[in-house]
Amino acid sequence: MTGAGGGRGESGVNVVSGVGGVTSVSGDSGAAGRAGKPTLAVVGATGAVGTVMLGILSERADIWGEIRLIASPRSAGRKLTVRGEEVEVVALSEEAFEGVDVAMFDVPDEVSAQWAPIAAAKGAVAVDNSGAFRMDPDVPLVVPEVNAHAARVRPRGIISNPNCTTLSMIVAMGALHAEFGLSELIVSSYQAVSGAGKEGVDTLRAQLAKVAGTELGTQPGDVRRAVGDTGPFPGPMALNVVPFAGSLKEDGWTSEELKVRNESRKILGLPELRVTATCVRVPVITTHSLTVHARFENEVTVPAAHEILASAPGVVLCDNPAEGEFPTPADVVGTDPTWVGRVRRSMDDPKALELFVCGDNLRKGAALNTAQIAEVVAAELTASRN
Numbered sequence: 001m002t003g004a005g006g007g008r009g010e011s012g013v014n015v016v017s018g019v020g021g022v023t024s025v026s027g028d029s030g031a032a033g034r035a036g037k038p039t040l041a042v043v044g045a046t047g048a049v050g051t052v053m054l055g056i057l058s059e060r061a062d063i064w065g066e067i068r069l070i071a072s073p074r075s076a077g078r079k080l081t082v083r084g085e086e087v088e089v090v091a092l093s094e095e096a097f098e099g100v101d102v103a104m105f106d107v108p109d110e111v112s113a114q115w116a117p118i119a120a121a122k123g124a125v126a127v128d129n130s131g132a133f134r135m136d137p138d139v140p141l142v143v144p145e146v147n148a149h150a151a152r153v154r155p156r157g158i159i160s161n162p163n164c165t166t167l168s169m170i171v172a173m174g175a176l177h178a179e180f181g182l183s184e185l186i187v188s189s190y191q192a193v194s195g196a197g198k199e200g201v202d203t204l205r206a207q208l209a210k211v212a213g214t215e216l217g218t219q220p221g222d223v224r225r226a227v228g229d230t231g232p233f234p235g236p237m238a239l240n241v242v243p244f245a246g247s248l249k250e251d252g253w254t255s256e257e258l259k260v261r262n263e264s265r266k267i268l269g270l271p272e273l274r275v276t277a278t279c280v281r282v283p284v285i286t287t288h289s290l291t292v293h294a295r296f297e298n299e300v301t302v303p304a305a306h307e308i309l310a311s312a313p314g315v316v317l318c319d320n321p322a323e324g325e326f327p328t329p330a331d332v333v334g335t336d337p338t339w340v341g342r343v344r345r346s347m348d349d350p351k352a353l354e355l356f357v358c359g360d361n362l363r364k365g366a367a368l369n370t371a372q373i374a375e376v377v378a379a380e381l382t383a384s385r386n
């Protein structure tokens with residue numbers, strides 16, 4: 001098995017963190033070491049993504065001066081810990097962006113749509129995790145391992161972070177595309193409930209408590225009746241899978257499926273790429289998985305794909321099924337890379353590969369990628385000031 005520099009965990013898979021950028025807290029933390037460093041605002045610091053973001057900012061190299069925490073007026077005055085220090089949350093307002101160099105937005109679409117342009121007008125570079133700007137031609141959609149260069153051209157002062165399902169596979173697909181030339185993607189997702197925010201997690205945990213220790217799951221509708229409230233999901237999540245994520249769009253596609261198609265095309269710079277996605281919600285707390293059928297311009301082999309994936313930044317190859325080694329969400333959750341296993345050449349097509357991919361939807365799928373983009377911007381700002 002080939003890893004990206006990590007040790008072997010008890011779980012039986014390589015456990016790696018910090019892939020794709022600087023890691024560990026630097027020695028010069030504290031107010032004195034922060035003079036002259038860029039000021040960061042985290043908007044939505046209290047949410048599912050925001051909470052993971054504070055952990056990531058505490059683990060990675062301390063490149064920031066002040067870190068300002070912003071949320072709704074409901075959370076103003078709450079104290080949260082980042083970089084080992086308590087910071088008071090302030091309510092979202094124009095004044096909150098005073099002196100901010102980079103503003104991350106981990107808030108609902110409509111809040112980003114309104115406030116990211118305001119932050120940009122105040123002089124900050126906005127890095128937005130919502131879906132508000134992803135397909136705007138004047139807003140780059142960035143995955144640093146794949147298209148870091150795109151972050152430099154941002155006419156609106158806004159950079160978008162892709163959705164978590166696309167992000168959970170795109171680093172691996174970008175590496176394979178660079179070698180073989182991607183022509184088609186057919187994917188099915190197995191998406192965790194935290195993709196629907198804190199409410200999604202609370203819903204599954206409450207449902208699991210109701211079905212634990214019962215004989216439910218043997219009669220039509222018995223689980224549905226027992227769990228009652230389905231929260232943000234269109235069906236019970238405990239003891240079930242639900243073939244629907246996001247909202248219904250034209251011709252029966254869901255918003256999540258269209259995002260995978262449109263965002264993969266934009267990130268890879270392949271506007272004509274054939275992409276088909278079926279998005280399914282599964283009873284996993286955090287970490288999205290995908291089965292991928294990837295077709296290329298050129299013939300592929302498993303050894304060549306292994307070599308590319310094993311050396312790609314931000315990817316861990318975990319592919320030894322004879323020993324029971326392949327990624328699963330239970331082992332991958334809390335780690336940074338994209339994990340790839342079950343690599344096979346399609347039996348009927350020498351130009352196609354079948355893969356199983358897992359990625360933590362709150363880390364690389366959201367907060368980590370945003371933090372990496374912010375670091376790219378911070379390096380650019382720091383270089384331009386020196």
Ligand SMILES: NC(=O)c1ccc[n+]([C@@H]2O[C@H](COP(=O)([O-])OP(=O)(O)OC[C@H]3O[C@@H](n4cnc5c(N)ncnc54)[C@H](OP(=O)(O)O)[C@@H]3O)[C@@H](O)[C@H]2O)c1
Nearest residue numbers: 044046047048049071072075106107130164195197198366
């Ligand atoms: N969860 C994922 O896997 C994932 C992955 C990629 C992208 N995203 C995107 O990231 C964003 C945040 O998602 P999440 O899952 O973290 O949601 P969440 O758990 O519901 O958190 C929402 C955050 O937004 C804040 N907020 C809500 N309304 C606000 C307002 N009017 N003014 C200021 N702050 C407001 C909340 O503050 P209060 O606590 O004060 O209400 C909270 O901090 C969404 O756009 C989502 O689509 C999520």
